[in-house]
Amino acid sequence: MGNLTFKTGILLAVSLLLASFGQIFLKMGLAGGEISGSAGLIKAFLNPYVLLGFAIYACSTLTWMLLISRVKLSVAYPMISISYVIVMILSALILKEDVNWLYGLAGLVFIAAGVTFVGKGMSGGEK
Amino acid sequence: MSVFSPMAIITLLGFLLCSSFGQICMKLGMKGEEIPIEKSPFKTIINIILVMLRPYTLTGFVLYVIGALSWLMFLSRVPLNVAYPMISIGYVAIMVLSGVILKEKINWRYASAALVCIAVGVCFIGYSLH
Numbered sequence: 001m002g003n004l005t006f007k008t009g010i011l012l013a014v015s016l017l018l019a020s021f022g023q024i025f026l027k028m029g030l031a032g033g034e035i036s037g038s039a040g041l042i043k044a045f046l047n048p049y050v051l052l053g054f055a056i057y058a059c060s061t062l063t064w065m066l067l068i069s070r071v072k073l074s075v076a077y078p079m080i081s082i083s084y085v086i087v088m089i090l091s092a093l094i095l096k097e098d099v100n101w102l103y104g105l106a107g108l109v110f111i112a113a114g115v116t117f118v119g120k121g122m123s124g125g126e127k
Numbered sequence: 128m129s130v131f132s133p134m135a136i137i138t139l140l141g142f143l144l145c146s147s148f149g150q151i152c153m154k155l156g157m158k159g160e161e162i163p164i165e166k167s168p169f170k171t172i173i174n175i176i177l178v179m180l181r182p183y184t185l186t187g188f189v190l191y192v193i194g195a196l197s198w199l200m201f202l203s204r205v206p207l208n209v210a211y212p213m214i215s216i217g218y219v220a221i222m223v224l225s226g227v228i229l230k231e232k233i234n235w236r237y238a239s240a241a242l243v244c245i246a247v248g249v250c251f252i253g254y255s256l257h
Contacts, residue, residue: 026199027207034134035203044199054195077218084212091208099208103255110248111215114241118218121237122225 003075011067012079018060020086024094025053077119081112130256131205138201139213145194147220149187151228156184205256212252215245 004012029049035041044050068076088104091097131139162178165171178184202210219242226233 023207023211027202030203035200041196087211088208095207097206097208100255103251107248107251110244111212114245114248115215115218117237117241118222121234121241122222
């Protein structure tokens with residue numbers, strides 16, 4: 001279990017980008033509005049964008065597993081915060097969401113500290 | 128005071144509970160053993176499938192699917208830039224459950240710090256939605 005290298009850095013970048021774009025596609029497929037009822041849920045699930053989103057998300061999970069089998073959790077976990085920033089930027093650029101940057105980025109700073117602590121606290125057995 | 132609609136809160140809680148307990152169930156299904164890697168990839172896949180068919184692992188997968196559907200319902204109600212950071216609540220939940228249910232070694236001082244930071248961060252994100 002080591003620190004980030006060039007190879008694992010690429011693995012990390014791929015995993016974070018896939019996770020972010022997966023969510024963007026999910027949201028694009030949900031343009032129809034609030035889902036209610038099981039029929040609406042099935043219809044939403046079978047939307048091509050939603051299916052693509054889940055497929056990309058699955059790929060992200062696989063690359064993440066490859067990553068954390070090579071890199072310490074205390075190193076990998078703080079990196080998750082990068083995907084929050086990517087998603088916030090992509091939400092504004094691609095989905096044209098009304099992003100409140102002041103509150104949004106302030107929140108992400110705290111969350112970044114939080115996931116860093118999660119990584120540290122869960123690597124109890126690691127050196 | 129609440130920025131999310133009741134249905135948004137219910138679907139978010141559904142996602143967080145199902146995906147966290149799903150992970151715990153999958154880990155319980157591993158019975159504390161490593162899945163053996165054989166010389167033939169075919170045998171290794173059989174090993175993985177056998178583990179997947181254990182009751183705990185199957186329950187974990189079912190919970191995971193319900194969690195994904197809850198996430199869709201939540202995401203259809205809230206903008207993505209606000210919804211996505213809420214996933215971080217799940218990390219703290221899994222950490223606490225790993226310590227309590229799986230008896231894994233957790234540094235509780237870090238866990239408390241994580242809980243506080245993520246709670247504050249999530250509040251900020253929530254308030255960014257007016």
